[in-house]
Amino acid sequence: MNDFSADDATALDAIRDKQPQLWTNGNRGALGLPGDTWGGRAIGMDDIQQAVDRFTRFRPVLLSLFPELVVSGGVIESPLLLTPGLQAALKSPRSGQLYVKADHGLPVAGSIKARGGIHEVIEYAERLALEHGFITPDDAIGITTAAARKLFSEHQIAVGSTGNLGLSIGVIASALGFRATVHMSADAKEWKKQRLRTRNVTVVEHEGDYAMAVAAGRREALNDEKCHFVDDESSLSLFIGYSAAALALKAQLDAHGVVVDEQHPLFVYLACGVGGAPAGIAFGLAHVFGPNAHCFFAEPIASSCFLVSMLDKNGQYPSVYSFGLDNRTEADGLAVPRASEYAVDIMRPVVSGIFTVKDDDLFKHLYTAAQASLRIEPSAAAGFDGPNWLESSRQGQAYCARHHLSDYLEHACHVVWTTGGLYVPEEEYQAFVERGARLTMKVSA
Numbered sequence: 001m002n003d004f005s006a007d008d009a010t011a012l013d014a015i016r017d018k019q020p021q022l023w024t025n026g027n028r029g030a031l032g033l034p035g036d037t038w039g040g041r042a043i044g045m046d047d048i049q050q051a052v053d054r055f056t057r058f059r060p061v062l063l064s065l066f067p068e069l070v071v072s073g074g075v076i077e078s079p080l081l082l083t084p085g086l087q088a089a090l091k092s093p094r095s096g097q098l099y100v101k102a103d104h105g106l107p108v109a110g111s112i113k114a115r116g117g118i119h120e121v122i123e124y125a126e127r128l129a130l131e132h133g134f135i136t137p138d139d140a141i142g143i144t145t146a147a148a149r150k151l152f153s154e155h156q157i158a159v160g161s162t163g164n165l166g167l168s169i170g171v172i173a174s175a176l177g178f179r180a181t182v183h184m185s186a187d188a189k190e191w192k193k194q195r196l197r198t199r200n201v202t203v204v205e206h207e208g209d210y211a212m213a214v215a216a217g218r219r220e221a222l223n224d225e226k227c228h229f230v231d232d233e234s235s236l237s238l239f240i241g242y243s244a245a246a247l248a249l250k251a252q253l254d255a256h257g258v259v260v261d262e263q264h265p266l267f268v269y270l271a272c273g274v275g276g277a278p279a280g281i282a283f284g285l286a287h288v289f290g291p292n293a294h295c296f297f298a299e300p301i302a303s304s305c306f307l308v309s310m311l312d313k314n315g316q317y318p319s320v321y322s323f324g325l326d327n328r329t330e331a332d333g334l335a336v337p338r339a340s341e342y343a344v345d346i347m348r349p350v351v352s353g354i355f356t357v358k359d360d361d362l363f364k365h366l367y368t369a370a371q372a373s374l375r376i377e378p379s380a381a382a383g384f385d386g387p388n389w390l391e392s393s394r395q396g397q398a399y400c401a402r403h404h405l406s407d408y409l410e411h412a413c414h415v416v417w418t419t420g421g422l423y424v425p426e427e428e429y430q431a432f433v434e435r436g437a438r439l440t441m442k443v444s445a
């Protein structure tokens with residue numbers, strides 16, 4: 001059981017009052033060690049490396065399926081951008097440097113879901129193709145042969161999603177020749193469904209929320225042994241697919257000449273839905289940088305499911321509905337009422353903190369990002385308040401004092417992870433920008 005502090009009680013009050021806040025994790029250990037099991041299975045650096053190796057093996061496959069990967073030679077990765085203009089516009093961080101990890105432009109899926117989703121589908125395809133002798137453990141290119149595609153066409157891949165995971169899974173699954181079914185929650189945007197239907201993906205629309213869409217997909221898959229269900233709440237393959245990003249970030253920080261050590265802390269701000277993506281990345285970063293990586297998750301106020309789990313005195317995983325929140329947010333990628341239990345367990349001893357965001361602020365940040373030529377969707381704007389919370393709030397300052405960081409903020413590297421946006425249709429995107437512009441003007445007038 002966790003220690004429960006006065007700050008935790010304050011955080012619960014802010015949740016009930018629907019006020020934005022930063023909560024910091026009093027249970028984070030000095031060594032910055034994450035949990036080491038995923039639903040009872042031991043996991044560590046080997047698993048991260050396996051995901052990295054699988055992406056490497058599949059470069060020729062991905063290259064042959066997606067022309068947009070020609071420029072990167074089959075690598076699905078986003079740039080790390082130094083963003084002084086954005087830093088000036090946000091007026092934070094006040095010291096250190098601000099970078100953006102630009103997953104909003106990740107090819108193929110258009111969001112951070114490219115990492116986990118594509119990893120899980122290629123892992124499944126690789127297993128089937130190996131069993132049937134179409135490929136060898138070192139060479140996956142046989143996966144694109146007619147014979148392999150025929151095999152895949154007899155199999156189905158199913159997933160429940162608020163939109164972006166469905167996009168990622170549906171696009172890669174159909175490209176490999178699988179039948180694909182995406183169960184969409186009521187939050188899912190119409191264009192995401194259309195994009196999938198044009199790729200022959202079956203889209204099942206549900207009246208309910210994300211948790212209900214996942215449950216529907218899980219149920220359907222149970223009755224069909226040739227159906228693989230991608231379980232966003234508990235899939236290890238998704239999780240380690242996300243974790244591979246940590247090694248890419250390390251290489252990019254090196255290329256920028258950014259040192260990470262005790263006197264040069266790394267702060268990373270990650271949008272959080274069910275928690276798999278941010279926890280996967282934080283898990284990877286903890287393995288790469290140890291206690292010098294400080295990961296903060298960002299949630300919409302109405303969907304602060306990871307925070308309510310972190311605050312549960314008995315180590316349970318409550319739903320936001322039991323705190324009087326309604327899980328209604330424009331951040332469709334984050335509209336999740338209950339966090340992944342496995343992701344919560346992995347993060348309890350290591351996540352630095354969680355902050356919550358008003359929907360209006362998502363649009364203001366989306367507008368600010370647009371001024372800096374970053375085309376993001378509302379969910380991807382959740383992390384922008386992170387540096388300010390850290391530097392300016394009582395909780396943030398106390399966190400820095402507790403971890404002996406206060407003297408080193410001048411040398412800090414802040415990374416805001418922008419998680420989606422590439423394929424938002426132009427008209428919809430312009431409406432987001434205008435809404436952000438209106439809100440921004442209103443404040444400064």
Ligand SMILES: *Cc1c(COP(=O)(O)O)cnc(C)c1O
Pocket residue numbers: 111112113164165271272273274275276277278333334377379380419420421
């Ligand atoms: C899914 C998603 C996230 C968060 O990932 P989870 O695994 O659900 O926590 C963040 N941003 C965007 C744009 C997403 O689609």
